[in-house]
Amino acid sequence: MTIVTEPAVKALLAETTSVQVRPRYEGSNICTWIGFKHVNYMVEEAVLDHFRQTALPARGLYEEHGLGLDIVGIDTRILHAFHMDDVATAEVVPFTKDADGTLGFKVTVHVERGGEILKAVTSKVRVSLRIDTYLDSAGAVPEELARFAVDRLGADLEPAPLTPFTSEETILEELLEGKNAYGWKWNIPYPYCHFTERLQMSGYLRLMEEGKDRFVADRGISIKTLLDDRRWIPVVPRSEIRILDEAMMEEDLYTTYEVEDVFKDFTYTTRMNWYVVRDGGLLKTATGTIVHGYAVIRNRRDWSLENFDQHVLDALNGTTRQP
Known part of the structure; x- marks a missing residue:
């Protein structure tokens, strides 16, 4: 059984997706403002949802193919502060080049303030698919994802x-x-x-x-x-x-x-x-x-x-x- 298909991988590498994200309550440590860690968590959730929307969810990649979805790079700029109970829209745009050994995504998060939609966060994310070596082998890595599959993080x-x-x-x-x-x-x-x-x-x-x-x-x-x-x-x-x-x-x-x-x-x-x-x-x-x-x-x-x-x-x- 495989969840990896040519259309799914094409969508992963080319289609733009968006999702509503909300900061977790835990991230509001002082008054109702949200710290940088939880802003990055929202970025992470947007990338994970991009995999879900393109029919390649993290769970399926691991259970069916022994590929662990690892975020190995994240570079985030916060332009406007987030507050408790904010609902924001995160857009994920793939930007993987032909020679890249990791999957690349640009994430932009917008939030509403006083009737105006503001660009609140921009982030660049890199993802590796780590071949599971802890449990029994799940078989050959699907050819469509082989260049992003590594036997250790940082192998690229x-x-x-x-x-x-x-x-x-x-x-x-x-x-x-x-x-x-x-x-x-x-x-x-x-x-x-x-x-x-x-x-x-x-x-x-x-x-x-x-x-x-x-x-x-x-x-x-x-x-x-x-x-x-x-x-x-x-x-x-x-x-x-x-x-x-x-x-x-x-x-x-x-x-x-x-x-x-x-x-x-x-x-x-x-x-x-x-x-x-x-x-x-x-x-x-x-x-x-x-x-x-x-x-x-x-x-x-x-x-x-x-x-x-x-x-x-x-x-x-x-x-x-x-x-």
Whole structure:
């Protein structure tokens, strides 16, 4: 039995689809605004629904052909904030080139504000079809999807060399040496994984959000500190992640969060890298960036962007000013 047909694959690669999406209640952490992670979840849902509408749903691809649908790249710009109970329309446009080893999609999300339809989100997404090697083989990969099927995530990229380290006790120290950065070690639990064994994109998004929380707390400007002192909240106009290789359930994952750039006193960009110990070295499994700013809560409905003051700039830059 097969769900993979020539018309279905043609539609997957060529047809534009749209779907209504709504942010989950969990994503409303401060007042009724929705955080960047859950905006990316809406983008993910739009891509999954594109596969459903073209008769190639993720469940069918896995159960019938042993192909796990993995989002391996997501690059999202947020142009307008989402609120609890918003209903938006997401349009998915395929943009896979003939030489591509991953499926590409452009996602645009529109939302209504005051009778006007606004472009709220734009995103570029890359998808791999990971051949299941955990359970018994499902047989040959359908020819129509063979170029997108991989035996490990990141197989479409040039493999990066392993990073040497002195000992497992000093890995974080060595990764962070000389950098304006923060890092931590974490054992990958099953709720962050899918298809039985590997860390999925939504897991990396959760870690990206956690990285911000850990970093600012370490620098003395925790989320709650700035909320209580100033009613400042973090805002994210852009985030992107690319999976380079696989991180597996119950492996130790080393995460680094490094400030790359502070743009005037308005936004700052951080680079996040993720590593596991593999074959005697550190294997980078994913990399990404996130752009942050701050906004002040005006009331339960409204906020406005704020410029960083010197205290916040010093914390971000890792400097200490003399009194």
